[in-house]
Amino acid sequence: MADVFRHEGPARSPRANAILAGYLAFVAGFVNSGGFVLIGSFTSHVTGSVGRLSTDVARGDLGAAFFAALLVATFFLGSLAASLLLEGPGPMPRAYGTALFFEGLLLASFIFVAGLSQTTHPRLRDAEAAILCAAMGMQNSLVTRLSGAVVRTTHLTGVITDLGIEAAHWVRWRVRRQRGANQAEKPAPTGARMLLLLTIATTFTFGALLGATLTALASRWAMVAPACAVWAAATYAWLQRPAPAVD
Secondary structure (H helix, E strand, C coil): CCCCCCHHHHHHCCHHHHHHHHHHHHHHHHHHHHHHHHHHHCCCHHHHHHHHHHHHHHHCCHHHHHHHHHHHHHHHHHHHHHHHHHCCCCCCCHHHHHHHHHHHHHHHHHHHHHHCCCCCHHHHHHHHHHHHHHHHHHHHHHHHHCCCCCCCCCCCCHHHHHHHHHHHHHHHHHHHHHHCCCCCCCCCHHHHHHHHHHHHHHHHHHHHHHHHHHHHHHHHHHHHHHHHHHHHEEEHHHHCCCCCCCC
């Protein structure tokens, strides 16, 4: 695990990407499903928020539309904040640790804000959801930057699409091989990409199942688990030494 936060983009190993993807996809799945149980909103992506925004506008409910737009805006602001932290001076692992620390702080603040709330008013619930959206925006931004846009951990639409594409490559290669066609032009697909995608899909799903279950049992206190998981990753990043400079 030594290079999980030491290298960016093409310099990273497939193993480092798989570890990062599996760990943080589990966190995102937990937050997304736990948030839905608590406040009725999915917060790890913006697709549903944009769909809700459009519906609210069509119904003439501009108040609800404003808060739907707020969810999109806070996801963007979380992404912006993480990117600004990563563009700052200082060693790369420490920058990623700092961004993860603030993501965990947002998750912890959600627990506090949800504890203050004594109402189920949907607009107040939207304000609580905005905190989780900001945290997920931060995570999506830092993982995208770290992996060189190879890994996304907060949603599965692109992951499932890519799995379909990879599966089609394997099926095509097998059919050509069985027919005795010349395989020199198209070598067998590598399994690394498929393994990475399956890791993300599997860990996100398990995180979602655990998040929904624990939230149903422990209410807002279930968010302690992903907050601590993110802080553990931040601590690991802070403890890593920067990669040696390449002349």
